[in-house]
Amino acid sequence: MKGSFPVEGFQTQETPFYYYDADLLRRTLAVINAEAGRHHAFHVHYAVKANANPGVLRIISQSGLGADCVSGGEIEAALNAGFPASKIVYAGVGKSDWEIDLGLRKNIFCFNVESIAELEVINERAGLLDKVARVALRINPDVGAHTHAKITTGLAENKFGIAMSDMYGAIEACHSMEHVTLVGLHFHIGSQILDMGDFAALCNRVNDLQRQLEHRHIEIKNINVGGGLGIDYVHPNRVPVPDFRSYFATYARHLKLRDGQTLHFELGRAVVAQCGSLITRCLYVKQGTAKEFVIVDAGMTDLIRPALYQAYHKIENLSSDEPLRTYDVVGPICESSDVFAKSTDLNLTRRGDLLAIRSAGAYGEIMASRYNCRRLPGSVISDEL
Ligand SMILES: *Cc1c(COP(=O)(O)O)cnc(C)c1O
Numbered sequence: 001m002k003g004s005f006p007v008e009g010f011q012t013q014e015t016p017f018y019y020y021d022a023d024l025l026r027r028t029l030a031v032i033n034a035e036a037g038r039h040h041a042f043h044v045h046y047a048v049k050a051n052a053n054p055g056v057l058r059i060i061s062q063s064g065l066g067a068d069c070v071s072g073g074e075i076e077a078a079l080n081a082g083f084p085a086s087k088i089v090y091a092g093v094g095k096s097d098w099e100i101d102l103g104l105r106k107n108i109f110c111f112n113v114e115s116i117a118e119l120e121v122i123n124e125r126a127g128l129l130d131k132v133a134r135v136a137l138r139i140n141p142d143v144g145a146h147t148h149a150k151i152t153t154g155l156a157e158n159k160f161g162i163a164m165s166d167m168y169g170a171i172e173a174c175h176s177m178e179h180v181t182l183v184g185l186h187f188h189i190g191s192q193i194l195d196m197g198d199f200a201a202l203c204n205r206v207n208d209l210q211r212q213l214e215h216r217h218i219e220i221k222n223i224n225v226g227g228g229l230g231i232d233y234v235h236p237n238r239v240p241v242p243d244f245r246s247y248f249a250t251y252a253r254h255l256k257l258r259d260g261q262t263l264h265f266e267l268g269r270a271v272v273a274q275c276g277s278l279i280t281r282c283l284y285v286k287q288g289t290a291k292e293f294v295i296v297d298a299g300m301t302d303l304i305r306p307a308l309y310q311a312y313h314k315i316e317n318l319s320s321d322e323p324l325r326t327y328d329v330v331g332p333i334c335e336s337s338d339v340f341a342k343s344t345d346l347n348l349t350r351r352g353d354l355l356a357i358r359s360a361g362a363y364g365e366i367m368a369s370r371y372n373c374r375r376l377p378g379s380v381i382s383d384e385l
Contacts, residue, residue, distance in 0.1 A: 002318045003237065003356075005277075009385040010318070010354055016280040016298035017378035018365045019356070020056055025275040028241050029063035032271065035244040039252045041261065045089055047227050047268030048074040050362040055381040056272060057081035066109070068227070068266035072099035079106065089224065089266070091138060091186065093159055100125045104133060111135045112186040112224065114161055116173050119180060126179035136184035136224055137162055137170050141205045143189050143198070160188070164209070171218060184264075185209070188226025191269060196250045199225075203254035210256065224264035225251065231273045233312050236358040242270045269362040276361020278303050278377070279318075282353045283332070292327050294349050299331025300338045301369050302377045303360055307337040314358040315341050322348035329355070333372055 004021060036042040045066035048057065052074065058081045061067070066087030067078035078088055090103050091112035100122055103111060113119050113135045126133040140161035162170050174182040189202050202225060213220060229247050232239035247270075257263055280298035287293075305311035315329055324345040331338040340357055349355075368376050 003316065005318050005356060006382070006385050007318045007354060009380075010279055013279070013380060014378060015354070016278055016296075016302050017380055018053070018360065019277050019279050020053065020361060020379065020381045021275045021277075022055075022059060022381050022383045024240055025056065025059050025272065025361075026063070028271060028275065029060065029065070031241050031244050032065070032267070033063060035248045036265070039248055039263075041257065042248060042251075042263050042265065043087075044265045044267060045087065046271050047266045048078055049366065050268030051272045051276065051364070052077045052366050053379055053381075054081060055379070055384075056275075056361075057083075059381075060271065065271075066264075068268075072096070072102045075099070075102055075106065075108065085109070089136075089186075089264070091188075091266075095121075097121070097125060100133075101129065104129050104131050107131075109134065110183055110222070110224075112138045113170075114138045116162070116166070116170050119170065119173055119177065123177040123180045131179065133180050134183045135174065135180050136186040136222065137167065137174070137182070138186040138188070139164060139167055139209070141187050141189065141202055141209075143201050143205055161186075167209070168216075182220075184222035184224055185220055186224040186226065188266065189228060191228050192230040193228040194230040196246055199228075199247070199250045200254045203251060207254075207256050210258065214258075220258075220261070222262045222264055223255070223257065224266065225255070227266040227268050227270070229267055229270040231270055231359060231362075233273075233359045234314065236274055236314055240274045242274075244270070271362075273359050273362035276359075276364055278357040278360045278364060280355050280357065282349050282351055282355060284351060285327075285349055288328075291343070292325070294327045294329045294346065294355070296329060296331060296340070296355060298340075298357065298377070299333035299372075299374065300335060301333060301371045301374045302331075303340070303357060303364050304367050304369070305360075305363055306340050307335070313340065313360060315344055315346060316356045316358065317347040317349050317353050318356055319353035320347035320349060325349070333374075 045068040061082040067083040088108040138161040280296040284295040300307040329340040
């Protein structure tokens, strides 16, 4: 063991692979259920796009969370993992006909609709299947989040959702359509948000909209505020479970729910990020002119976040207790951006050492690609070792 890693069990695994700490995942889910459970009418869905590993999905479905899907493939993955259709919500700016049909046939809880054009197609497809689709309108609240520009979604300039100025037109469209029933409003302002003030700003915006709707006697059954709660990438050991208490309390304090309304959340990263690590082996230690490189067998094809978002991931050498040294940790891919960390301190590293790239459970394995004709990374869940 080093830290919470069963290093002996890793020796026979082919690297690189994702390692998921099932105990931490279950502990995180228990905290989510306990903290959301303090508040009446809070429902949590897991955003499948963060990690759709079948073993991970099954543990999450067993905890009772619903699923938030953004494609037909994710709906299939969620159903296969045991999420009931009645707890599946489906968002996405570009839903294909077959994906809409799948959602209708399986009778999912709700389509989060992002345009009037989409509403028309859902109405038409539902008519063909002799169904009535439950829909929520995804409203772009024009609320900024203090996070990386590539992961804000709630600004007017983003492609997501329906502009607030078009909301009434969309509501009227719903009311005029025979095979669509409006059951909610949906929002999502971005990802890796750590400032509770951003969520409070969303609550204030939702309160404004609700007041306006009430004046027009328009009733909304469910409010869905999306996900976005961030995690501590710098201190995965000290803060393995995000502060769900503050997160849910922020909504309880600021969002004014009406009688009988339910509040839905779609959390991805906060559920799975800390339980996952990318385990990789040091291939070579190379002395450059100005720095020393640890070249590992994982690359940006296995974990793209550092290359795509300049994301920080803590790295630990699981095989060495020798004094710290400063390295750049890089992968083998033919791209200069294939760098996991610059000037990071690791215990003295040698060829063959196992390294853990931490906090990689969200937007890691699921974003792996076969660029350079590489194999996809494997995965191991701690229960299996
Ligand atoms: C990505 C996404 C989420 C989950 O975001 P996290 O930051 O991982 O919590 C929730 N809802 C929608 C609509 C999304 O696109």
